[in-house]
Amino acid sequence: MAGLLLAWSAAACASSGTAPGAGSADKGPKSIDTYRKEGIKVAVADxxxxxxxxxxxxxxxASPEILRAVLKRLGIEIKDGVVTTYDAMIPGLAAQRWDVVAAGMVIKESRCKQVLFSEPDIVSTMAFGVPAGNPRNIKSIADGVANKDLKIAVLPGTFEEGVLKKAGVTAGQLVTVNDPRSGLEAVxxxxxxxxxxxxxxxxxxxxxxxxxxxxxxxxxxxxxxAGVAFRTTDTELLKAYxxxxxxxxxxxxxxxxxxxFGFDPEAVKGVTTAEMCKTAG
Amino acid sequence: MTWDNEFAMSVLPELLQGLVVTVKLTLCGISIALIVGLIAAVLRFQKIPVLAPVLGFYVQFMRGTPLLIQAYVAFFVLPQYGITLSPFVTGVIVIGLNYSAYTAEVYRAGIEGVPTGQWEAVAALGLGARRKWLRIILPQAVRTMVPVLGNYFLQMFKDSAILSAITVVELLAAAMKVGGNSFRYLEPLTLAGLLFMIISFPASLLIRRLERRFATTH
Amino acid sequence: MGAVVEYAPLLLRGLGITLLVTVLSSILVVVVAFVTGLARLSRHWFVHWPATVIVEIFRGTSLVIQIFWFFYALPLFGINLVPLAAAVLTLGLNGGCYAGEIVRGVIKSRPKGQTEVAIALGMGPWLRMRRVLIPQSIPAMLPPFGNVMIDLLKNTSLLSLVTIADLTFRAQWARSKTGETVAIFLTLLVIYFALSWLLGLFTKWLERRFSLSRRSVARPRRLQPVMGGE
Structure with a gap:
């Protein structure tokens, strides 16, 4: 009964969905040819x-445009884009909700164990957004560590969150926000x-x-x-990419x-994924 | 990629902390819902000209809009008018007010459900307002209200997970957090579901017992 | 208000998804409600036990968790539904389990005499259900079903948390682009309120349509002679 009901409703729903047949039940890797035929689904951040x-x-x-340009050389098109939160990007990749993440995702050790990163495509910086005039005079991460009553807004699951935590900013100081604009609104x-x-x-x-x-x-x-991230099974795609x-x-x-897009094209020179994957966090 | 027991055990303590927040959130929300709902119901019962339709609209509006959007409004819009509350306090107020719309209706139905004969008897005996309400009407109304309220509060307990969207670190948010850090959602989400059940299932059995007990006396 | 006007076409597309999901899942809700409701009334343990377990799971855990679970965990078991299908399935099963309790409760509360008369007429259990108990129960089911549907409509907003581009998702997105938080969220409140109000009117209309009026009693359908049910 339980299984029957589930299977029945699953079938009923699958037939009513808009894009039938997206994502096959088997967990084997898709070949480059499959991607050429079906296109690729990309997760981005807003x-x-x-x-x-x-x-x-x-x-x-910048990140999806680089992805688009490189995939074009492989004969693959971006079929669909989804805006999602940083913390959901890797689990969603594993769940086949999307095939690649192109959100300027920073390459670091813990993530390298879960996904396949391309070689770095964007090297950039982080900064603090503060009220005009910077009343609390926040200039460095060390300021956040030294001053325990400073509250710092950060997006969960981001590289920034890891940097702050690793530096010694306490969990109580971190104000998590669910999307980029909410961080500004939190301040x-x-x-x-x-x-x-x-x-x-x-x-x-x-x-x-x-x-x-x-x-x-x-x-x-x-x-x-940062690089784009592929599912761990997509080794063939990664190599070609x-x-x-x-x-x-x-x-x-x-x-x-x-x-x-305002990035420094020189910054990426000499930075490799193998090196970046040693970045703790 | 399936169930990893060791990982599941390792995230359990953090989830339990989330559960504590969920329970606190619910208990505070219940208090607000009980009190505000009562005020709304009593005021509506007085049939004061302007106030009654306003309260009627309040009930309709709270019931007609999603809790998620109400939470967003309280969390993102109120600070623009200088009212900044912590996520937890915002969450408690929003869910409490949301459910006050339901409790107000429960009170109303409960009081109106007391048979007319009882009201007439009270009038005939010339009992004062205090004795009328505390001794005759409310004790009877409460019998029918308790199980219904119980069901709503159980629903509130489960709905409190929605408040993770405004960064209240309750059970679901805790699950998403450990899930995000470890890139695995399966175990944290499943455990979060189980923890919800561990409380809500016995609670629902209790409510059903109350329902049966109160139902037979009529 | 500028942002609302500027993003109106997108919000409307989001509204379309909200309505589509609401309609599709409400169909599933009705089906699941009758399946679980009737299954739980069954005398056979192998029918009512599994139904009970499903109903308790869906009613015992939080809907948001179910949505996340169906979206991010279910594919790990090889069941890979497209987002919209996963959404409809979750909302439909969840709502159906609540509505199933309504079906069960209302049918159970029918006067015993109805069942006895039907038995005396030689009707089997299935025919009794189909021709006597269910038709009689529908008017009583409609108001609580209406509430389930309004809850369903409101619950579709939760799908925005798993990247489904419904009204709420689009609104969040417009807000992110423009920063006009107040105007956008207030517009959302108004739209959802209007929708649930319309849904309420629709339920009222159905209630009138299906009320046990004299008209429907005056034209009884003739029962076919039966031998121990169908």
Whole structure:
């Protein structure tokens, strides 16, 4: 009865879904050919300039655009984009909710055990978003460690969260927020004194808002090399992707693309995934 | 990639902490729902010209909009008008007010359910308002109200998980947090579900017993 | 208010998903409600036990957890439903288990005499259910079913937490892009309120339509002669 009911309703629902047959029941890896035929589904964050989905449904931002350009060389198209939270990106990849994550996800040790990272495609910085004039004078991560009554807003599951925790910022000081804009609103609502996030996203968020400042990237924050993340079974895809990515990074197209979104195209030089995977956290 | 028992055991302590928050959240929410609901019901019962329709609308509105959106409004909109409360306090107030709309209706139905004969008898005996309410009407109304309220509070207990969306670190949020840190959702989510059941199942049996006990006396 | 106008087409598309999910899952709710409700009334333990277990699981745990579980954990067992199907399934099963208790409760509360008369007429258990008990029970089921449907509508907002682009998801997204938090959330409240109000009216209409009026008594359907049920 239980199984029957479940199976029956599953069948009823599958037939009523909009995109039948997406994601097969077997857990084996999809071949590159399958991706060529079916397209690829990408998870992004709503965090320009790294990644975002526009009002017309187009997936864009530096990370998805690099993904798109490289996949195009492999004959694969981005079929669908989903905005999700950082903490759900890797579990969703395992659950086959999407095939690749292109959200400027920073390469680090714990994540390297769960997903396959491409070679780094964006190397960038983090900073604090603070009320105008920086009343609490927050300039470095060490300030957060030294001053235990400082509250810092951070997105759960992000590299930033790991950096703060590892530096010794206590759990009680961290104010978790569920999406990038909520971090800013947490500071405005005085739930937090500062918001630790990527420099460029912060600048984009506060662009017209005079009540916020974005600090210089703290000197004590580590290098953040980001790449796109594939399922652990997609080794074939990863290999082909990296080959094309390395070629792509040498082109002027890559340089233009990075400049367009405000990133430094030089920063990525010499940074490797193998090295970044040693970053603890 | 299936069940990892060792991992499940390792996340249990953090989930139990989340469960404690969930229970606290529910108990505080129940208190608000009981009190605000009573005020709303009594005021509506007085049939005060302007207030009665306003309260009627309040009940309709709270019942007609999703708890999630109410929580978002309280959490994101109120601070823009200078009211900033912690996620927990915001959560308690929102869920308490949300369920006050339901408890108000329960009170109303309970009081109206007391047979007319009883009201007439009270009038005939010339009993004062205090004795009328405390001795005659409420004791009878409570009998029918208790199981219904119980069911709503059980529902509130389960609904409190919605408040994870405004970063209250209750059971579901705790599960998502450990899940996010370890990149595994299966064990934390399943355990969170089990923990909800461990409390809600015995509670529902208790409520059913109350239902039966009170039902037979009529 | 500018953001609401600017993003109106997207919000409308989100509204479309909200309505689609509501309609599809409400169909599933009705089916699951009758299956579990009737199964739990069965005299056979192998029918009512599994139904009871399912109902207790869905009623005992939180819907949000079920949504997350169906979305992120179920695929690990090789059951890979598209997001919309997973959404409809979760809402349908959850709502159906609540509604199933309504079905069971109402049918159980029918006067004993009805069953006795039906037995005396030689009707089997299934025919009794189909021709006597269920038709009589529908008017009593409609108001609580209406509440289940309104809950269902409200619960679709939870799907925004698992990347389903419903009204709430689109609104969150518009808010993220524009920062016009107040206007967008207040618009959401109004839309959901209007929808549940309409759903309430629809239920009222159904109640009138299916009330045990004299008209329907005046045109009784003739029973076919039966031998021990169908």
């Amino acid at each position: 965090a320009p300039p790294y990644s975002q989905i526009l009002a017309d449904g187009k997936v864009t931002g 405005k609502a005085k739930r937090a004194d500062a918001y630790f996030y990527t420099t460029l996203s912060l600048r984009q968020l506060v662009k017209d808002d005079k009540s916020f400042d974005v600090t210089e990237p703290p000197k004590d924050s580590p290098v953040t090399g 990296n080959e094309e990515l390395n070629k792509f990074k040498a082109t002027t197209e890559y340089v233009e693309l990075m400049k367009k």
